[in-house]
Amino acid sequence: MTRPRVLHLDWTACAGHGQCAELLPELLRRDELGYPLAVDGGPTRDLVVPPELAAHAERAVSGCPRLALRLINRRD
Amino acid sequence: MTGTLASSDAPLGSLASVRVVPGRLLAAAAPDLDSHVARNGVLPYDLGTGPLVAEVEAAGLTGRGGAAFPTWRKLLAAAHGQRTVVIANAAESEPASAKDATLLASAPHLVLDGLQLAAAAINAQEAYLYAKDGPALVLAQRALVERQARGVDRTRVRVVVAPPRFVAGEETAVLAGIEGRDALPRDKARLVVEFGLRGRPTLVHNAETLAQLALIARHGARWFREAGTAGEPGTFLATVSSPGTGPVVVEMPYGTPLGELLGLAGLSGPVGAVLVGGYHGGWVPANPGLSLPVSRAALAAWDAAPGAGVVFALPPTACGLDTAARILAYLAEQSARQCAPCFTGLPRLASVAAALAAAGHPGNPGRLAPAGQRALSLPDPALPGELSRLSALVSGRGACHHPDGSVRMLRTALGTFAGDVQAHLDGYCLAGRSHR
Numbered sequence: 370m371t372r373p374r375v376l377h378l379d380w381t382a383c384a385g386h387g388q389c390a391e392l393l394p395e396l397l398r399r400d401e402l403g404y405p406l407a408v409d410g411g412p413t414r415d416l417v418v419p420p421e422l423a424a425h426a427e428r429a430v431s432g433c434p435r436l437a438l439r440l441i442n443r444r445d
Numbered sequence: 446m447t448g449t450l451a452s453s454d455a456p457l458g459s460l461a462s463v464r465v466v467p468g469r470l471l472a473a474a475a476p477d478l479d480s481h482v483a484r485n486g487v488l489p490y491d492l493g494t495g496p497l498v499a500e501v502e503a504a505g506l507t508g509r510g511g512a513a514f515p516t517w518r519k520l521l522a523a524a525h526g527q528r529t530v531v532i533a534n535a536a537e538s539e540p541a542s543a544k545d546a547t548l549l550a551s552a553p554h555l556v557l558d559g560l561q562l563a564a565a566a567i568n569a570q571e572a573y574l575y576a577k578d579g580p581a582l583v584l585a586q587r588a589l590v591e592r593q594a595r596g597v598d599r600t601r602v603r604v605v606v607a608p609p610r611f612v613a614g615e616e617t618a619v620l621a622g623i624e625g626r627d628a629l630p631r632d633k634a635r636l637v638v639e640f641g642l643r644g645r646p647t648l649v650h651n652a653e654t655l656a657q658l659a660l661i662a663r664h665g666a667r668w669f670r671e672a673g674t675a676g677e678p679g680t681f682l683a684t685v686s687s688p689g690t691g692p693v694v695v696e697m698p699y700g701t702p703l704g705e706l707l708g709l710a711g712l713s714g715p716v717g718a719v720l721v722g723g724y725h726g727g728w729v730p731a732n733p734g735l736s737l738p739v740s741r742a743a744l745a746a747w748d749a750a751p752g753a754g755v756v757f758a759l760p761p762t763a764c765g766l767d768t769a770a771r772i773l774a775y776l777a778e779q780s781a782r783q784c785a786p787c788f789t790g791l792p793r794l795a796s797v798a799a800a801l802a803a804a805g806h807p808g809n810p811g812r813l814a815p816a817g818q819r820a821l822s823l824p825d826p827a828l829p830g831e832l833s834r835l836s837a838l839v840s841g842r843g844a845c846h847h848p849d850g851s852v853r854m855l856r857t858a859l860g861t862f863a864g865d866v867q868a869h870l871d872g873y874c875l876a877g878r879s880h881r
Contacts, residue, residue, distance in 0.1 A: 379632040380784035412841030
């Protein structure tokens, strides 16, 4: 099984708890209302996860109280 | 060649007038099954998946619903699935668009042929026509009854009525609507072509795309490429309007200059700017916009795209910022309200845009004013910066691209009407003045 490389955010589930930004600050920060924002200024939907952050991304996925995150293998 | 749709018993009062380019979609129109077959030939059912997909790939057909995705790739991806589904999307939730309704009303058998061909290609046992209530749907249902009576359709087609909400035509909203839920976009962790209607591999095709497919299956890729450009082959249906005129549906090859498209639609009079691609499209100034080819390649430089062919021409006497603010207010109101950045951000963005629009028309009671605010006596110079800041908080965040498209419309308005932005901050408007 290939290792997932993209962190997908389900915006219909997100409630701005901010656990993801705390667990993965290299990729995510929070806006003024508490919702996640991609640190690189790009879209905050499908974030490429570099291999060295894979474990942290997995922790962010399990840490989300709304189950709004998942790691996927996306080919566009 | 101009004319209204010809059918003695069809309820046509509200349909757009139609201009026809001979030999393509609108010329293939027919009022019933027999005349459709006489004009266009029988449905070429038995091409086989491989040859059909190859022909569609060679033709270079891309989606006509706005996203312009290569049609052959969607067909191929779904062809490998089990218990597949095909959906003809004629929701046409863009208020300024009339091309799918026109097509469905005048050439329903072409759309339904395309639906059958796509179903056959992916061995789908279920097919749907998803369309708004109205005269076009009545005519499409009449065509379906004819086909059922004569045993034409191999895959049974169910009709589902699409609600008139702006987001109801989005691919995943279509799925929700057919599943009997609210027609709102859903999260897309998995591609619809792999995990769609009730979790099954699903093809969602715009009605026009299916009609084009039905013609390609009959006439071939080479024929299809006789119109359009090498990179963007074929014709497309455009819905053209301006304040007080239209909508007029015109079929044109890709690459046609924008000014020629407006002329063919019968729009005369001076043009200040054009919104290309509908409410999520991009504003281009008349100079050089009118000489730009209508193609993805040419419009990309202006942060615009043909989209689903919706073109709105604004005269120089109308305030572009006011028009953009009104559209943005509508888009904010049409949010599905599922994703916080969209349903909190778009109204804020619309409010600031309304303030900037109103600033150029002090004392004019007809102008859009931000709700609950007193009229500003001096325009706030921070308004444009605030629009940038709020735009960055909206774009790229949300389950669908409603926020992104709304921001693009606003961003291009601020660029195309940059002179008006400056004038509005000084308390007046350029609209109607000779220098622009």
